Structures are given as structure tokens and as C-alpha cells.
Amino acid sequence: MNLKQLEAFICVAEAKSFSAAARKLYLTQPTVSAHISALEKELGARLFARTTKEVELSQEGERLYGNAKKMLQLEKNILRDFTQKEVSGIQKIVVGASTVPGQYILPQILSLFARTYPGNQLELKEADSMEVVRLVQEGEVEIGFTGTSVTDPACVFEPFYADHLVVVTPNIERYRKYEQTGFPLEQFYKERWIVREEGSGTRKETERCLKEMGLDLSRLETVATISNQEAIKKSVGADMGISILSGAAAEDFVRQGILLRFSLGSGEIYRNLYMVWSKNHKPGKAARLFIRFVRELYTGP
Incomplete structure (x- = not known):
């Protein structure tokens, strides 16, 4: 087994095609096929399931894929460390x-x-x-x-x-009344919410904070899940709902008067x-x- 064989295996797995992998690697298709055949012979396993349209990893191929990626990345790390210059060069x-x-x-x-x-x-x-x-x-x-x-x-x-988590609302009359008193927790259950996607750090930390504050997340009405923070700010500004965002992210729309910003709970909440x-x-x-x-x-x- 060698790195060229593993590189060919990874490329075929991701391109789902021997010919596409050959073009990407600047090799002939027979050469790529030979690399895969040699690898399969050494491991004693069929790595791909070939269909009429494309190539899919077999169960054995799935087992190899993760480790093969790690080995190729280790090669890149070694080359990076030994080819970088201490002082000069990009x-x-x-x-x-x-x-x-x-x-x-x-x-x-x-x-x-x-x-x-x-x-x-x-x-x-x-x-x-x-x-x-x-x-x-x-x-x-x-x-x-x-x-x-x-x-x-x-x-x-x-x-x-340390990033400040804040409640953002449209800059309209019904929310301006909270500028003096703060945004009350009981109001959370009466609002429509726009939230970040699963996997977002802002969403994970927001949910953790709300639970610690005693809020029942299942009672919050979610009207939209949006991954793009700029789209969330524009949606809040258009009165689609309210949201909890990074203070750094909300700053420009607050400064322009499009959004109002409130502390999350009775104190300043940072993550x-x-x-x-x-x-x-x-x-x-x-x-x-x-x-x-x-x-x-x-x-x-």
C-alpha cells in the first residue's frame, strides 16, 4: 500500500467516477484502475460497488475512507512543516x-x-x-x-x-417601550422567533443560556431557521420575528436604526x-x- 494508491482511492470515492478522478489527478484511467485494483488485492476487499451510472463506496470502502483521509492529511502536514521557511518566503x-x-x-x-x-x-x-x-x-x-x-x-x-449575546427586534413602536425597562423574559413566549441553524455556535450557546434562565424552549414559536446572519437581521428588520444574535453581528443594523438591541435577561450575557x-x-x-x-x-x- 502506498500514498498514491490511497490518493486515487480518495479521489474516486469523492468524484464517484474513475474517469473524473483520472482527470483530477492528471493520470490515465487505466492507471487509476490499477491503483485501486492493487489496493483491493492487498486488503482482500472490494472497495467500490460499481453501478451503471456511478461508483459508490462499498462497506469495506467506507471503513477505509476515514483513515485514508487522515493519512493523506498527515503527508500534507509533514510537507508543510519541512517546506516552510522560518524567515523568508510565502x-x-x-x-x-x-x-x-x-x-x-x-x-x-x-x-x-x-x-x-x-x-x-x-x-x-x-x-x-x-x-x-x-x-x-x-x-x-x-x-x-x-x-x-x-x-x-x-x-x-x-x-x-468574549461576545455579547443580545435580543434584536425591529425598530418599531411596540418594542421601543422596552428601551427603558428592558426586554422581559415573559415576553419571550409571546414572540415569533428566527433562529440559527443546527450546528451554529450562536444557537448552541443561546439555548444553553435560555435553559439556565429557566425558559422552556419548547414553548417558543419558531417561524424560521436561517443560517445566514445577514438574512436574519434583514428578516427581523422586516418584522418577520425577533432573534438572539451576536452583539458584534447586530452592531451595524442597530447603528443604522433598523434594529433595536436588548440585553438577554437581567444582566449582560457573554459567550x-x-x-x-x-x-x-x-x-x-x-x-x-x-x-x-x-x-x-x-x-x-
Whole structure:
């Protein structure tokens, strides 16, 4: 078994086609087929179920796929660490970020870092928090920025920013009366709610806070589930419902007078945003420099 065979296997599995995999790898189709045949012979297993339209992983192929991905990622990590230069040359840093840090916190950080260390190239992949954690776990990104943490001994979660969770409503008369008194918890059951998608750190932390405040989530009326934070703000502004968002995300619409912002409950509620990296796929030299840069730049409010 060798890495070229595993690379061909992964490519066929993801493209669901031997010919498409051959084009992607710049190989002939017989060469790709030979790689797969050699792998199947060595493992004593049929890795693909071939149909008239496409190629699907067999049960044995599914078992191999995850480990094969990890092995190829380890190869990339080794090459990255030994080809990056300590001082000169362009060094690439692959970062994953969920919506709030990716859209409202990281742009300033990335700009400052690029000006301070111009010899680095940054690649940003945006997904929800749970997907970012998966990308970190599998070594597809060196550093993740998420709105929540999970229990995983293979990952390090380091808080880097304290984000204010707020209730946002349209800026109309029936909500302006709460500007002096605050938004009462009992009103939550009378409102229509727009919520983030499953996997969102904002949603996970919001649900945790509401439960701690004694609210019955099953009694809240959800009218829409929307993954795009900008779409949520526009929907709230159009009086479709109200929502709980990151204070950083809501700031521009509040400043423009489109939305009203209220504290969540009787006090200020903050949730941590996290930097996360894997112990199994350790960040390269440039990524470690970026971690130190963020650590020094942000200490929370």
C-alpha cells in the first residue's frame, strides 16, 4: 500500500467516477484502475460497488475512507512543516471560522496580521462551528475559530474573545417601550422567533443560556431557521420575528436604526469565541505565529 494508491482511492470515492478522478489527478484511467485494483488485492476487499451510472463506496470502502483521509492529511502536514521557511518566503496558513468570528471579528485580525507579517498567505474557510471543529479534527484547517466548544481530548479550545449575546427586534413602536425597562423574559413566549441553524455556535450557546434562565424552549414559536446572519437581521428588520444574535453581528443594523438591541435577561450575557487546533495535526510555524498574534491582540472586554 502506498500514498498514491490511497490518493486515487480518495479521489474516486469523492468524484464517484474513475474517469473524473483520472482527470483530477492528471493520470490515465487505466492507471487509476490499477491503483485501486492493487489496493483491493492487498486488503482482500472490494472497495467500490460499481453501478451503471456511478461508483459508490462499498462497506469495506467506507471503513477505509476515514483513515485514508487522515493519512493523506498527515503527508500534507509533514510537507508543510519541512517546506516552510522560518524567515523568508510565502507561508500559507489555512484557517476555518464559523459565521460570527469569520464575518465580524477575523477580518480586522487578518488585516493586521497581513500588515505585520507580510510574508504569509492566509486562506479562510467558513462553515458553522461544528463543521469547523470537524475540519480541525481531520487536519483540513490548521486553526479554527468557533462560537462554541466541544468535548474532544484531541483538540485544544482556547477562549480569545468574549461576545455579547443580545435580543434584536425591529425598530418599531411596540418594542421601543422596552428601551427603558428592558426586554422581559415573559415576553419571550409571546414572540415569533428566527433562529440559527443546527450546528451554529450562536444557537448552541443561546439555548444553553435560555435553559439556565429557566425558559422552556419548547414553548417558543419558531417561524424560521436561517443560517445566514445577514438574512436574519434583514428578516427581523422586516418584522418577520425577533432573534438572539451576536452583539458584534447586530452592531451595524442597530447603528443604522433598523434594529433595536436588548440585553438577554437581567444582566449582560457573554459567550466565549474560541481558537481551536488539533493535537494530532499540529499547526505549522506560520500558524503558531498567528495563534500568538491573536492571543496578544484579544483578551476580551
